[in-house]
Amino acid sequence: MSIKFSMVGRPVYSFGISSIGLLLLFVFIVISACEKDDICVDGDTPLLIIRFYDAADSVTLKSVASLRIIGIGNGEPLTTFTDRSSRDSVAIPLRINEANTQFQIILNSDGEDNTETGNIDTLQFNYETNEVFVSRACGFVANYELASNSLTSDTDNWIQGIEIINAAVTSQVNAHVKIFH
Template identity: 55%
Template sequence: MKKILPILLVSCLIGYFASCEKDDICVDGDTPLLVIGFFDAIDTTLSKDVPSLRIKEVILDTVINTIVDRSSSLDSIGIPLRINASSTTFAFITDSADDSDAETGNIDTLTINYETREAFISKACGIVANYNNLNITLPENEDNWIQDISISQQTIENSNNIHVKIFH
Protein backbone atom coordinates (compact mmCIF):
# COMPACT_ATOMS: atom_id res chain seq x y z
CA MET A 1 0.00 0.00 0.00
CA LYS A 2 2.90 2.32 0.76
CA LYS A 3 4.27 1.74 -2.75
CA ILE A 4 0.94 2.29 -4.49
CA LEU A 5 0.21 5.69 -2.87
CA PRO A 6 3.34 7.47 -4.27
CA ILE A 7 2.79 5.93 -7.70
CA LEU A 8 -0.84 7.03 -7.66
CA LEU A 9 0.13 10.53 -6.52
CA VAL A 10 2.79 10.89 -9.27
CA SER A 11 0.34 9.56 -11.86
CA CYS A 12 -2.28 12.11 -10.81
CA LEU A 13 0.22 14.97 -10.99
CA ILE A 14 1.45 13.90 -14.42
CA GLY A 15 -2.14 13.61 -15.64
CA TYR A 16 -3.01 17.01 -14.22
CA PHE A 17 -0.10 18.85 -15.85
CA ALA A 18 -0.43 16.97 -19.14
CA SER A 19 -4.07 18.00 -19.45
CA CYS A 20 -3.37 21.72 -19.07
CA GLU A 21 -3.89 23.71 -22.21
CA LYS A 22 -1.26 26.15 -23.43
CA ASP A 23 -2.19 29.82 -23.47
CA ASP A 24 -3.30 30.89 -26.91
CA ILE A 25 -1.53 33.91 -28.31
CA CYS A 26 -3.10 35.68 -31.24
CA VAL A 27 -0.60 36.39 -34.00
CA ASP A 28 -2.74 36.62 -37.14
CA GLY A 29 -5.93 38.05 -35.72
CA ASP A 30 -6.32 41.48 -37.28
CA THR A 31 -8.88 42.47 -39.88
CA PRO A 32 -6.81 43.19 -43.00
CA LEU A 33 -6.31 46.68 -44.38
CA LEU A 34 -6.99 47.61 -47.98
CA VAL A 35 -3.52 48.04 -49.50
CA ILE A 36 -3.28 50.67 -52.23
CA GLY A 37 -0.22 51.22 -54.38
CA PHE A 38 0.40 54.46 -56.27
CA PHE A 39 1.86 54.22 -59.76
CA ASP A 40 2.87 56.51 -62.59
CA ALA A 41 0.06 56.99 -65.13
CA ILE A 42 2.46 57.03 -68.08
CA ASP A 43 4.78 54.15 -67.13
CA THR A 44 2.37 51.96 -65.14
CA THR A 45 5.16 49.71 -63.85
CA LEU A 46 6.84 52.50 -61.86
CA SER A 47 5.66 53.33 -58.36
CA LYS A 48 5.11 57.03 -57.77
CA ASP A 49 4.95 58.95 -54.50
CA VAL A 50 1.96 61.17 -53.75
CA PRO A 51 2.99 64.59 -52.41
CA SER A 52 1.48 65.63 -49.04
CA LEU A 53 -1.16 62.89 -49.04
CA ARG A 54 -4.03 63.07 -46.57
CA ILE A 55 -6.87 60.55 -46.49
CA LYS A 56 -10.11 61.25 -44.67
CA GLU A 57 -13.00 58.86 -44.10
CA VAL A 58 -15.94 60.92 -45.34
CA ILE A 59 -18.85 59.70 -43.17
CA LEU A 60 -16.90 59.85 -39.90
CA ASP A 61 -14.98 62.96 -41.07
CA THR A 62 -11.75 61.61 -39.60
CA VAL A 63 -8.18 61.49 -40.90
CA ILE A 64 -6.93 57.93 -41.41
CA ASN A 65 -4.38 57.07 -38.71
CA THR A 66 -2.76 54.07 -40.43
CA ILE A 67 -0.49 56.34 -42.49
CA VAL A 68 1.67 59.36 -41.73
CA ASP A 69 -0.55 62.37 -42.43
CA ARG A 70 0.65 64.60 -45.27
CA SER A 71 3.69 62.47 -45.94
CA SER A 72 5.55 63.11 -49.18
CA SER A 73 7.09 59.68 -49.60
CA LEU A 74 4.17 57.26 -49.77
CA ASP A 75 3.98 54.95 -52.75
CA SER A 76 1.68 52.48 -50.97
CA ILE A 77 -0.69 52.65 -48.02
CA GLY A 78 -2.97 50.44 -45.93
CA ILE A 79 -6.38 51.83 -44.99
CA PRO A 80 -9.17 50.29 -42.91
CA LEU A 81 -12.58 49.53 -44.37
CA ARG A 82 -15.73 49.77 -42.28
CA ILE A 83 -16.80 46.31 -41.12
CA ASN A 84 -20.35 47.35 -40.25
CA ALA A 85 -21.14 48.63 -43.76
CA SER A 86 -20.89 47.50 -47.37
CA SER A 87 -19.00 50.58 -48.51
CA THR A 88 -16.51 53.16 -47.27
CA THR A 89 -15.94 56.57 -48.81
CA PHE A 90 -12.57 58.29 -48.59
CA ALA A 91 -11.33 61.71 -49.63
CA PHE A 92 -7.84 61.33 -51.13
CA ILE A 93 -6.17 64.73 -50.89
CA THR A 94 -2.89 65.48 -52.64
CA ASP A 95 -0.86 68.62 -51.84
CA SER A 96 -2.83 68.83 -48.61
CA ALA A 97 -2.43 71.83 -46.31
CA ASP A 98 -4.58 73.68 -43.79
CA ASP A 99 -5.68 77.18 -44.71
CA SER A 100 -7.81 78.84 -42.02
CA ASP A 101 -9.89 75.79 -41.06
CA ALA A 102 -10.35 74.71 -44.68
CA GLU A 103 -8.62 71.83 -46.41
CA THR A 104 -6.65 72.83 -49.47
CA GLY A 105 -5.27 70.56 -52.12
CA ASN A 106 -6.72 68.44 -54.89
CA ILE A 107 -9.45 66.19 -53.46
CA ASP A 108 -10.69 63.02 -55.16
CA THR A 109 -13.46 61.07 -53.45
CA LEU A 110 -13.37 57.28 -53.79
CA THR A 111 -16.23 55.01 -52.77
CA ILE A 112 -15.13 51.45 -52.09
CA ASN A 113 -17.89 48.83 -52.20
CA TYR A 114 -17.45 45.30 -50.87
CA GLU A 115 -19.07 42.36 -49.14
CA THR A 116 -17.95 41.61 -45.59
CA ARG A 117 -17.23 37.99 -44.71
CA GLU A 118 -16.44 36.86 -41.18
CA ALA A 119 -13.64 34.35 -40.68
CA PHE A 120 -12.87 32.43 -37.48
CA ILE A 121 -9.12 32.51 -36.82
CA SER A 122 -8.67 30.78 -33.44
CA LYS A 123 -9.90 30.88 -29.85
CA ALA A 124 -7.38 33.56 -28.99
CA CYS A 125 -7.97 35.71 -32.07
CA GLY A 126 -11.68 35.20 -32.49
CA ILE A 127 -13.37 36.40 -35.65
CA VAL A 128 -11.99 38.87 -38.19
CA ALA A 129 -13.62 40.49 -41.20
CA ASN A 130 -12.44 39.76 -44.72
CA TYR A 131 -13.78 41.47 -47.82
CA ASN A 132 -15.02 40.09 -51.15
CA ASN A 133 -16.11 41.55 -54.50
CA LEU A 134 -14.15 44.77 -54.21
CA ASN A 135 -15.37 47.61 -56.44
CA ILE A 136 -14.23 51.25 -56.52
CA THR A 137 -15.91 54.28 -58.01
CA LEU A 138 -14.40 57.70 -58.66
CA PRO A 139 -16.71 60.44 -59.96
CA GLU A 140 -15.24 61.88 -63.14
CA ASN A 141 -14.03 65.42 -62.86
CA GLU A 142 -11.58 67.37 -64.97
CA ASP A 143 -9.60 68.24 -61.83
CA ASN A 144 -9.07 64.60 -60.72
CA TRP A 145 -5.46 63.90 -59.81
CA ILE A 146 -6.26 60.18 -59.93
CA GLN A 147 -6.24 59.23 -63.59
CA ASP A 148 -7.06 55.52 -63.37
CA ILE A 149 -7.77 52.74 -60.86
CA SER A 150 -7.07 49.04 -61.23
CA ILE A 151 -8.21 46.34 -58.80
CA SER A 152 -5.47 43.72 -58.47
CA GLN A 153 -7.28 41.47 -55.97
CA GLN A 154 -11.06 41.25 -55.51
CA THR A 155 -10.68 39.54 -52.12
CA ILE A 156 -8.96 41.06 -49.08
CA GLU A 157 -7.78 38.41 -46.62
CA ASN A 158 -4.42 39.88 -45.58
CA SER A 159 -2.43 43.10 -45.82
CA ASN A 160 0.61 41.55 -47.52
CA ASN A 161 -0.14 42.44 -51.16
CA ILE A 162 -1.41 45.42 -53.10
CA HIS A 163 -5.16 45.09 -53.68
CA VAL A 164 -5.70 48.31 -55.66
CA LYS A 165 -3.44 50.31 -57.95
CA ILE A 166 -4.01 54.05 -58.37
CA PHE A 167 -2.38 55.74 -61.35
CA HIS A 168 -1.61 59.45 -61.22
Protein backbone atom coordinates in the same frame (compact mmCIF):
# COMPACT_ATOMS: atom_id res chain seq x y z
CA MET B 1 4.14 1.73 5.03
CA SER B 2 4.12 5.40 5.88
CA ILE B 3 6.74 8.08 6.15
CA LYS B 4 6.74 10.20 9.28
CA PHE B 5 8.62 13.33 10.05
CA SER B 6 8.87 14.11 13.71
CA MET B 7 10.00 16.84 15.92
CA VAL B 8 10.87 16.05 19.52
CA GLY B 9 9.13 12.73 19.41
CA ARG B 10 5.84 13.96 17.98
CA PRO B 11 4.94 13.42 14.32
CA VAL B 12 4.56 16.68 12.44
CA TYR B 13 3.88 15.31 8.96
CA SER B 14 2.66 11.88 8.10
CA PHE B 15 2.24 10.78 4.48
CA GLY B 16 1.31 7.35 3.35
CA ILE B 17 2.71 6.06 0.06
CA SER B 18 -0.79 6.17 -1.32
CA SER B 19 -1.10 9.87 -0.42
CA ILE B 20 2.11 10.73 -2.31
CA GLY B 21 0.93 8.67 -5.26
CA LEU B 22 -2.42 10.46 -5.31
CA LEU B 23 -0.67 13.83 -5.10
CA LEU B 24 1.61 12.96 -8.03
CA LEU B 25 -1.34 11.67 -10.03
CA PHE B 26 -3.25 14.90 -9.39
CA VAL B 27 -0.26 17.04 -10.46
CA PHE B 28 0.15 14.93 -13.64
CA ILE B 29 -3.53 15.32 -14.52
CA VAL B 30 -3.44 19.07 -14.00
CA ILE B 31 -0.31 19.51 -16.12
CA SER B 32 -1.51 17.23 -18.91
CA ALA B 33 -4.86 19.05 -19.07
CA CYS B 34 -3.15 22.35 -19.89
CA GLU B 35 -3.35 23.55 -23.46
CA LYS B 36 -1.09 25.75 -25.50
CA ASP B 37 -1.34 29.40 -24.49
CA ASP B 38 -4.08 31.22 -26.32
CA ILE B 39 -1.98 33.89 -27.98
CA CYS B 40 -3.25 35.31 -31.23
CA VAL B 41 -0.41 35.88 -33.71
CA ASP B 42 -2.23 35.85 -37.05
CA GLY B 43 -5.71 37.11 -36.33
CA ASP B 44 -5.85 40.58 -37.84
CA THR B 45 -8.39 41.67 -40.41
CA PRO B 46 -6.31 42.61 -43.47
CA LEU B 47 -6.04 46.19 -44.64
CA LEU B 48 -6.64 47.24 -48.26
CA ILE B 49 -3.27 47.88 -49.94
CA ILE B 50 -3.26 50.72 -52.48
CA ARG B 51 -0.26 51.50 -54.69
CA PHE B 52 0.05 54.78 -56.57
CA TYR B 53 1.34 54.75 -60.17
CA ASP B 54 2.29 57.26 -62.80
CA ALA B 55 -0.65 57.72 -65.20
CA ALA B 56 1.76 58.23 -68.13
CA ASP B 57 3.71 55.02 -67.33
CA SER B 58 1.39 52.49 -65.68
CA VAL B 59 4.22 50.29 -64.32
CA THR B 60 6.16 53.04 -62.54
CA LEU B 61 5.31 53.82 -58.94
CA LYS B 62 4.73 57.50 -58.24
CA SER B 63 4.59 59.02 -54.76
CA VAL B 64 1.73 61.24 -53.69
CA ALA B 65 3.04 64.42 -52.06
CA SER B 66 1.64 65.31 -48.61
CA LEU B 67 -0.93 62.50 -48.71
CA ARG B 68 -3.81 62.53 -46.28
CA ILE B 69 -6.69 60.06 -46.23
CA ILE B 70 -9.83 60.67 -44.22
CA GLY B 71 -12.52 58.03 -43.79
CA ILE B 72 -15.92 59.56 -44.58
CA GLY B 73 -18.08 59.05 -41.53
CA ASN B 74 -14.98 59.03 -39.35
CA GLY B 75 -13.79 62.58 -39.89
CA GLU B 76 -10.24 61.90 -38.73
CA PRO B 77 -7.15 61.18 -40.83
CA LEU B 78 -6.19 57.51 -40.98
CA THR B 79 -3.49 56.42 -38.57
CA THR B 80 -2.18 53.45 -40.58
CA PHE B 81 0.54 55.65 -42.07
CA THR B 82 2.19 58.99 -41.30
CA ASP B 83 -0.26 61.78 -42.06
CA ARG B 84 0.76 64.26 -44.79
CA SER B 85 3.74 62.20 -45.87
CA SER B 86 4.86 61.44 -49.43
CA ARG B 87 4.03 57.81 -50.18
CA ASP B 88 3.68 55.44 -53.12
CA SER B 89 1.56 52.93 -51.19
CA VAL B 90 -0.80 52.86 -48.22
CA ALA B 91 -2.71 50.31 -46.17
CA ILE B 92 -6.23 51.41 -45.26
CA PRO B 93 -9.03 49.76 -43.28
CA LEU B 94 -12.43 48.85 -44.68
CA ARG B 95 -15.56 48.85 -42.56
CA ILE B 96 -16.49 45.38 -41.36
CA ASN B 97 -20.20 46.02 -40.83
CA GLU B 98 -20.83 47.90 -44.09
CA ALA B 99 -20.91 46.98 -47.80
CA ASN B 100 -18.81 50.01 -48.78
CA THR B 101 -16.30 52.47 -47.40
CA GLN B 102 -15.65 56.02 -48.65
CA PHE B 103 -12.45 57.99 -48.34
CA GLN B 104 -11.29 61.50 -49.07
CA ILE B 105 -7.85 61.08 -50.61
CA ILE B 106 -6.00 64.38 -50.48
CA LEU B 107 -3.00 65.41 -52.60
CA ASN B 108 -0.77 68.20 -51.21
CA SER B 109 -2.70 68.28 -47.95
CA ASP B 110 -2.24 71.43 -45.94
CA GLY B 111 -4.26 73.71 -43.72
CA GLU B 112 -5.24 74.17 -40.10
CA ASP B 113 -8.48 74.18 -38.09
CA ASN B 114 -10.42 71.90 -40.46
CA THR B 115 -9.56 74.08 -43.46
CA GLU B 116 -8.08 71.75 -46.07
CA THR B 117 -6.28 73.44 -48.96
CA GLY B 118 -5.15 70.28 -50.77
CA ASN B 119 -6.81 68.64 -53.78
CA ILE B 120 -9.53 66.30 -52.43
CA ASP B 121 -10.83 63.32 -54.42
CA THR B 122 -13.57 61.09 -52.97
CA LEU B 123 -13.27 57.37 -53.59
CA GLN B 124 -15.70 54.59 -52.62
CA PHE B 125 -14.96 50.85 -52.44
CA ASN B 126 -17.86 48.37 -52.62
CA TYR B 127 -17.27 44.84 -51.31
CA GLU B 128 -18.65 41.75 -49.64
CA THR B 129 -17.44 40.85 -46.16
CA ASN B 130 -16.66 37.22 -45.29
CA GLU B 131 -15.98 36.23 -41.69
CA VAL B 132 -13.32 33.54 -41.28
CA PHE B 133 -12.64 31.65 -38.04
CA VAL B 134 -8.91 31.79 -37.30
CA SER B 135 -8.58 30.15 -33.87
CA ARG B 136 -10.03 30.18 -30.41
CA ALA B 137 -7.55 32.85 -29.34
CA CYS B 138 -8.07 35.07 -32.39
CA GLY B 139 -11.72 34.44 -33.05
CA PHE B 140 -13.03 35.66 -36.39
CA VAL B 141 -11.43 38.02 -38.90
CA ALA B 142 -13.08 39.73 -41.83
CA ASN B 143 -11.90 39.13 -45.37
CA TYR B 144 -13.26 41.17 -48.26
CA GLU B 145 -14.10 40.58 -51.89
CA LEU B 146 -13.88 43.88 -53.78
CA ALA B 147 -16.79 44.29 -56.17
CA SER B 148 -16.28 47.79 -57.55
CA ASN B 149 -15.00 51.26 -56.87
CA SER B 150 -16.13 54.70 -57.85
CA LEU B 151 -14.45 58.07 -57.98
CA THR B 152 -16.63 61.13 -57.45
CA SER B 153 -16.08 63.40 -60.42
CA ASP B 154 -15.21 67.03 -59.83
CA THR B 155 -13.57 69.84 -61.79
CA ASP B 156 -10.07 69.05 -60.53
CA ASN B 157 -9.62 65.27 -60.06
CA TRP B 158 -5.97 64.42 -59.46
CA ILE B 159 -6.76 60.68 -59.57
CA GLN B 160 -6.95 59.72 -63.24
CA GLY B 161 -7.73 56.03 -62.96
CA ILE B 162 -8.33 53.13 -60.56
CA GLU B 163 -7.76 49.44 -61.17
CA ILE B 164 -8.60 46.53 -58.85
CA ILE B 165 -5.74 44.06 -59.35
CA ASN B 166 -6.54 41.63 -56.53
CA ALA B 167 -10.20 41.56 -55.50
CA ALA B 168 -9.66 39.11 -52.62
CA VAL B 169 -8.50 41.10 -49.59
CA THR B 170 -7.30 38.20 -47.45
CA SER B 171 -3.75 39.32 -46.66
CA GLN B 172 -1.52 42.37 -46.73
CA VAL B 173 1.29 40.79 -48.75
CA ASN B 174 0.33 42.11 -52.20
CA ALA B 175 -1.41 45.22 -53.47
CA HIS B 176 -5.15 45.12 -54.12
CA VAL B 177 -5.71 48.41 -55.94
CA LYS B 178 -3.70 50.62 -58.32
CA ILE B 179 -4.41 54.34 -58.44
CA PHE B 180 -3.02 56.28 -61.39
CA HIS B 181 -2.22 59.99 -61.08
